[in-house]
Amino acid sequence: MPLFASRLPHVGQTIFSEMSQLALEYNAINLGQGFPNYQMDSHLINLVSKAMQDGNNQYAHSNGVPLLRQKIAEKVAFLYGTELNADQQITVTPGGTYAIYTALTAILHPGDEVLVFEPAYDSYVPNIELNGAKPAFVHLQAPDYTIPWEKVWQKVNRKTKAIIVNSPHNPTGRVLSEEDIVQLKSLIQKFELYIISDEVYEHLIFDEKKHLSLLRYPELLGRSFVCFSFGKTYNCTGWKLGYAIAPADLMVEFRKIHQFNCFSCFTPTQVALAQFLEEKEAYLELGETMQSKRDFFQKSMIGAPFQALPSHGSYFQCYNYMGEWKETGIDLSKRLTKELRVATIPVSAFYHDGGEPNQIVRFCFSKTEDVLQEAANRLHN
Ligand SMILES: Cc1ncc(COP(=O)(O)O)c(C=O)c1O
Structure with missing residues (x-):
């Protein structure tokens, strides 16, 4: 019995945490949560280090x-x-x-x-x-x-x-x-x-x-x-x-x-x-870099049972799998993580009530090309 009424009674663990946990458990490539898998600019790291050495603490x-x-x-x-x-x-x-x-x-x-x-x-x-x-x-x-x-x-x-x-x-x-x-x-x-x-x-x-x-x-x-x-x-x-x-x-x-x-x-x-x-340049060149990742992943996915939807920005692209499988986005995302070891996020998770029946998953492409290629290879399965 809780001690007090929850301020957010309908909220549990987010799908992002759940899928990231599942990705870890199954040693899956995590194309679910939105974060880059590569190192940030070392010059900026050095500037932080210097700021600390200079006493900005x-x-x-x-x-x-x-x-x-x-x-x-x-x-x-x-x-x-x-x-x-x-x-x-x-x-x-x-x-x-x-x-x-x-x-x-x-x-x-x-x-x-x-x-x-x-x-x-x-x-x-x-x-x-x-x-x-x-x-x-x-x-x-x-x-x-x-x-x-x-x-x-x-x-x-x-x-x-x-x-x-x-x-x-x-x-x-x-x-x-x-x-x-x-x-x-x-x-x-x-x-x-x-x-x-x-x-x-x-x-x-x-x-x-x-x-x-x-x-x-x-x-x-x-x-x-x-x-x-x-x-x-x-x-x-x-x-x-x-x-x-x-x-x-x-x-x-x-x-x-x-x-x-x-x-x-x-x-x-x-x-x-x-x-x-x-x-x-550090921010002006970012769009081009990320666009080449979107294009690389999209090309690698040709022939896999997913159809790319348009993405003109962000780390993400949605793909639908209509006609390939009948299962919900959540079930498919879990199965892909466990069986093919690629984690994604179902787009239904971005609706308060699961949304319209949509068989769409979101892939995060802010990853190195080797990782994107390996994920696509697995998804061709
Ligand atoms: C649409 C959107 N807004 C805000 C954020 C969070 O930004 P921050 O990590 O700076 O809080 C994210 C992170 O995924 C996001 O996708």
Whole structure:
């Protein structure tokens, strides 16, 4: 008998942890969880080491090391043409997920509703529910997972407080289009919603698509918390370091929560990143590198009983196995892990209720080519 009522009664272990555990148990290649299997830039490692040797080992400023925030502001001006006030609009956080949670906590009150597109990254819904608010779900339209805007407009009501967008999108690799931006602008104008924009994969974008960061659009940024992750940009997901950008008045509320939750982030990595951000190629070349991995894996999968769906960004590509097997995504993912020793994540896990009947799994291709080739060989079986 539990001692108290759970705040998240329906939540158990996430599918990511479950599949990673199964992958370990069966010594499987883990194309389930999203992380690179190769080493990050050694120059950045050396900069962290130097930052520690230089004595940057005490609490950092609660909003983030000032020089790092300054460099982030310069990067945003360079990439998206928007001038930010680094003191008032940028807060360094322990990862993108934390930034999203803090933003939602800053704006939500019990009874509020938040529009969530499914399939969705798994933290959004529990984050909303912990704040006593409710998700209102809209399904993206397979196979290219476009946003059905007419359904969004139907779902908005006077309780709707915010909308979460994620581009490039996990798990589908879909990216926001110009038409999505037009729709978002008119939605925000009409209903005065807030936007949580999850842009952790901002640099992992392919096929010459442009990342339509909400930072480009003053009328959207005026009501947005835009969340980023250094972990995804610099192949160091284990660092759990990111940042949030918002207008000054929204950031005041964000920081009220941040100061009593984490207060400040690991200092040496912030000092190192303030220098490393000068090296633009490190993030500008990332899209091309990752695109070649997507293409390599897709080519290696030709002839295997899976059909690739479009992916224009992120670490991920979805594949459907319709017509090959009747089993659910969860059963197939477990069987592939145990029998072929390749771990994947079923896309049904990204829906609160398992979604529409879909026989689709997500593969993570941020791996070295030998590993991708070996996984594909096994999947040809
Ligand atoms: C869509 C999305 N948002 C946020 C995150 C988390 O970023 P971080 O590790 O910086 O918290 C992930 C990680 O998988 C993600 O896929």
